[in-house]
Amino acid sequence: MIIVTTDFVPGKEIRELKGFVKGSTVQSKNIGRDIMAGLKTIVGGEIREYTDMMNEARQKAIGRMVEDAEAKGANAIVQVRLETSAVMQNASEIIAYGTAVTVEQENS
Template sequence: MIIVTTDFVTGKEIKEVKGFVRGSTVQSKNVGRDIMASLKTIVGGEIKEYTAMLEEARQKAIGRMVEDAKEKGANAIICMRLETSAVMTNASEIIAYGTAVYVE
């Protein structure tokens, strides 16, 4: 699956637009990560536990978007975007979305 943030795939011609595709996940923090994050806020620096958690969530969301595109018969996704939002205290949604297309 080709995934690009542009509205075209360089060197390819869009033969058919399959439509909007998306994938999402809601990720919550856990006690172990919170303890480490609390300690890190005292001394400063990257909170690697949250970085890893969000990277995993992004990959899940992208994977679900790709599955949606495959089900529609696409071989590429153009205009791909990632967004995040808080859905409740200590939980965030990551959503990946774009336009599924068939390119040659």
């Protein structure tokens, strides 16, 4: 699956629009991460536990978006965006969305 943030795939012609696709996940903090984060806020620096959690959440959201695109018969997703929002205290949603398309295939 080709994933780009642009309106087109460089060097490829879009053959068909398949429509809007999305994937999301809601991640919550856990007590182990909270303890480590609390200690880190005292001394300063990156809170690696949360960075890792959000990276994992982004990958899940993108993976679910790709599944949605594949179900529609797409081989690429253009105009991809990622957003995050707090859905409740100590929980954040990550959503990945874009437009599923089919682009010309390489000749083998």
